[in-house]
Amino acid sequence: MEYKKVSDSMVEQYHIILQSDINGVGRLFGGRLIQWIDEVACIVAKRHSGMNVTTAAIDNLIFKEAAYVGQTIVITGKITYVGHSSMEIRVDSYVENNKCQRCPINRAYITMVALGKDDKPAETAKIKIETESQKAEFEGAKKRIIYRKQRKNEGF
Template sequence: MENLEHRVAESRTEQIQIVMPGYTNGNGRLFGGKLVAWMDVVAAVTARRHAHRDVTTVSIDNLQFKKAAYANDTVLLIGQLTHVGVTSMEVRVEAFVERLDGSKELVNRAYFTLVALDSHERPTPVPRLVPETDEERAEWEAGARRTELRLQRRIEQF
């Protein structure tokens, strides 16, 4: 690994999609699964930019559909790292409907956990994350708590 730490801004990722009719249900609403697929790609790109490695998604937490997106809406997806462990990375992905006047409305937010992979597809260490702003530091602390909860759930399930 050439650089042992990265800032949040270095891996931030944005993607734009237009909701096409084939992505919607009979009421013209975007399929939730389609939105989750877009969000997963944004999370993966964000994590790959941080780790400089291939990654795989291991969990999605706190997936909240707040509003609907409809046919012909522009959807803006923003991913940014919130917390990292030794081999894992937590990425918050937010999806907004962007109106023609430029205003944005949050439609979904989720936290993805991804693991960096070496050339043999085994977990491999990732650079540390350097939170710089108060918001980034707050997300780091919240991410540490979510990581602990994930570990507890995993232990309780097995």
């Protein structure tokens, strides 16, 4: 069984908000941020698994702060849990001010699934837990998985 460190797959991505990222009321379009969040999760999962991956679920999307043209968006991603083929990735997004202070916009937990050559879910590498915070995230993920299974079973 292969084990990989959380630090082996961590991602930090930056965007300057352009006019093409803006919605009808002059703010960052939520759909654009969701795209960037999904991309970061995808890169983390690809790095960890070394396989093709697909997005199974995104929890959750609450936009706490608006962002505007010319501002910098910072998106960080790290793996928190691995099941058999599934990986949970925590993605935090921030808007950065001119003093480089980060104001949180959203924290999402994304379930990515590793796909084998047959395009079916395939077993992926496990996580080598090295710190107390990684252990806490791993334990938190076990609770979130119970909620997701319940949600899937109840069809909402």
